[in-house]
Amino acid sequence: MNINALQTLLFVPANRPERFDKALNSGADAVIIDLEDAVPPAEKDAARATLAGWLISRPPASVLVRINGTDSPWFNQDMALCRSDAVAAVVVPKAEDPDALNELANVTDKPLLPFIESALALARLDAIACANGVARLLFGQLDMALDLAMDYPPPADEPQDQTPFLPIRSQLVVCSRVYGLAAPLDAVYTAFNDDAGLTAYVREGMKLGFGGILLVHPRQVAPAHLAMAPSPAQRAWAERVLAAEQRVRGAVVAVGEHMVDSPVMARARRILGQGERPA
Structure with missing residues (x-):
């Protein structure tokens, strides 16, 4: 799997193994099996065990895994899981500590895709981009909005104005270019039945210099690919x-x-x- 060439990355919850194969057949460039936000705390250990068993039968470098945060009680076991040959790269949520990224890269020997989703992460963006194993930066818009107390997301009947995020998104693009990383991946578009909104969002990201997008539903794959192809x-x-x-x-x-x-x-x-x- 060429991490630098990925454009569409589809999340699937680690506690829903019946969805794994469907996600792999969705047409997305890669699948991220999510041990973090998608899995309640009480189900973390069971989800990890299920995923570990499923990975045994998978070919090398076939999926990505989003682990729990480096300061969480599940981090060490998640890190050990990611040493599996089937894991192509490790998606790191709430990445703020370059030293923790260095440790993770050394233990797993896998490319890292850190989420930038807090003010502290922005302040340390250069150091994060330079950490061992970091291949691409990911934008975590929802957590960033929460951390900065932004008025986002809006109610369901109001348009999703992305203007307040333009400086942050551009910062990720510029930093990636300066440190020789592949173009970053843009945040999820949560309205999974809104093809027109997704198309506009993807095209705006491409204008800014993003190289792809994170997806939350299989039906977003085809519209995202179409939006990224030259018209x-x-x-x-x-x-x-x-x-x-x-x-x-x-x-x-x-x-x-x-x-x-x-x-x-x-x-x-x-x-x-x-x-x-x-x-």
Whole structure:
């Protein structure tokens, strides 16, 4: 599994083993089996034991696991579970301690995907990004809103305004670029029956520089993939730009009513290089 190339990551609760195979067949790029928020405290140990038994029959590097927090009573046992060959990477919630990430990477020898979901995590973002084993940053919007006492999420009948999160989301993108990490993964969109809202959210994240999104329901997979694929208009524009580039051999050129230079040509090549997803 190429962690850097993942665009859609689907959560499934660790205490619902009947959903594991359905999630794996959903079309998502990867499945995150969740031992943390999705599992009540009284069911943590049983869920871990069930997951451990299921992992035995799985091929190497086939799933991701979200463990409980590094300061939780379940952390050590979760960490030991993640040494399984079937675990491709470890998703770390409420990541705030770079030293704990270093320890986790050393013990599991697996890539880490830390959730940035608190003010302290933002303050330590550089150190977290540089910790051993960190492959990509994940944005935990709901916990971040709670930590910062933000007025979010809104009631169900009100639009989900993402404007207050723009500075934080951009910070994750810039930090990832500075430290050579793959583009971060955007927070979940909780309204799993709202395809239009999900599409708009995914496209906004891509404009900011996110490389993918976390999903909470299998039915979000297809709309998310469609939203991330280049649109026909984008492909047509990119083809016009590259045709003009060939004519002038890379010099500045007018395409329609816009001047196009090397960064724009590179953007066009990136669009066409993304390819089409299968239907």
